[in-house]
Amino acid sequence: MSLKNTGDYAVMLENVQKTFDGKEFVLKGIDLKIPKGSLTSIIGFSGTGKSVMLKHMLGLFKPTSGKVTVLGTDISTLDENALTKFRCNYGVLFQSAALFDDMTVLENVCFPLEEHRRELSKEQVIQIALQKLKMVGLDPKHNEKLPSQISGGMQKRTGLARALALDPEILIYDEPTTGLDPILTEMVDNLIVETHQARPGTTSIMVSHNLQAAFRIADFVVMLDSGKVLLAGTPEDFYKTDIELVRRFVDKGIKHQ
Ligand SMILES: Nc1ncnc2c1ncn2[C@@H]1O[C@H](COP(=O)(O)OP(=O)(O)OP(=O)(O)O)[C@@H](O)[C@H]1O
Ligand SMILES: [Mg+2]
Numbered sequence: 001m002s003l004k005n006t007g008d009y010a011v012m013l014e015n016v017q018k019t020f021d022g023k024e025f026v027l028k029g030i031d032l033k034i035p036k037g038s039l040t041s042i043i044g045f046s047g048t049g050k051s052v053m054l055k056h057m058l059g060l061f062k063p064t065s066g067k068v069t070v071l072g073t074d075i076s077t078l079d080e081n082a083l084t085k086f087r088c089n090y091g092v093l094f095q096s097a098a099l100f101d102d103m104t105v106l107e108n109v110c111f112p113l114e115e116h117r118r119e120l121s122k123e124q125v126i127q128i129a130l131q132k133l134k135m136v137g138l139d140p141k142h143n144e145k146l147p148s149q150i151s152g153g154m155q156k157r158t159g160l161a162r163a164l165a166l167d168p169e170i171l172i173y174d175e176p177t178t179g180l181d182p183i184l185t186e187m188v189d190n191l192i193v194e195t196h197q198a199r200p201g202t203t204s205i206m207v208s209h210n211l212q213a214a215f216r217i218a219d220f221v222v223m224l225d226s227g228k229v230l231l232a233g234t235p236e237d238f239y240k241t242d243i244e245l246v247r248r249f250v251d252k253g254i255k256h257q
Contacts, residue, residue: 009035009069010035010036010037010038010070011034011069012068014069015029016053017066018061018227025064027053027063029227030053032232033232034203034220038204038218040204041206041215041220042207042221042224043208043209043223044230048224049227071089090168090172091162091172092173094173095176095179101147104145105143106130106143106144108162109132109158110165111165113125113129113165135195136160137157137191138154164195169202171203172205172206173204176192177210189213192217215235223238
């Protein structure tokens with residue numbers, strides 16, 4: 001990969017440091033460039049700062065020092081209003097699909113469109129939502145059901161359809177498969193890849209505990225350790241690295257899954 005222009009990166013973190021209590025630093029100077037169009041996996045031990053780093057990319061946390069640039073915009077300069085608008089560039093799927101319990105599947109997917117695309121008619125909103133539900137392979141017979149009336153896998157599909165509603169440039173997943181059985185895990189992993197491939201040029205960023213999947217589906221991998229980037233590169237770079245901690249983590253993770 002030869003990337004030189006800053007426009008080639010979806011997300012750039014420059015010397016990002018974060019402390020919540022003014023004493024202990026959770027992020028200790030992160031330098032990271034995530035290539036535009038990549039499917040990037042973020043891996044590392046528990047408590048190492050992966051979710052905190054994702055929240056910086058989303059503008060949910062502000063760095064104590066350093067700079068976060070997303071799609072060419074320094075997001076630390078945006079006020080709350082501008083940030084809310086800017087967030088249309090992201091689709092987010094966390095571990096729990098976080099659907100609204102009292103809304104049907106279809107209403108859940110319509111929601112971001114009703115919030116952010118006020119110029120659309122009700123009919124247009126529904127058409128777009130139906131198209132996203134089709135894209136994630138959810139049978140239309142479930143559209144009028146509540147989240148509690150569908151399976152975990154269908155909830156994930158609904159959550160992904162909702163994340164896709166605004167055609168975001170960047171899709172962010174935090175532990176999308178943690179706690180799922182192996183069959184469902186494979187289904188969600190495949191869905192992530194298919195969704196990524198169906199939207200050329202867009203960027204997918206996934207935090208994953210499932211190393212096998214992280215290496216199988218990603219074209220760019222980032223390993224964090226104690227609030228720093230230990231290695232960022234292609235899966236190949238990881239297989240041939242001499243960094244002992246990366247070797248141990250990767251060998252163990254792949255052998256034990
Ligand atoms: N809002 C917060 N306030 C204070 N400390 C926080 C906050 N969010 C996270 N932390 C701390 O930051 C550190 C990193 O947490 P983070 O959630 O990023 O870990 P992680 O790498 O995502 O771990 P896991 O793999 O278990 O999800 C932890 O020590 C955590 O306690
Ligand atoms: Mg986490």
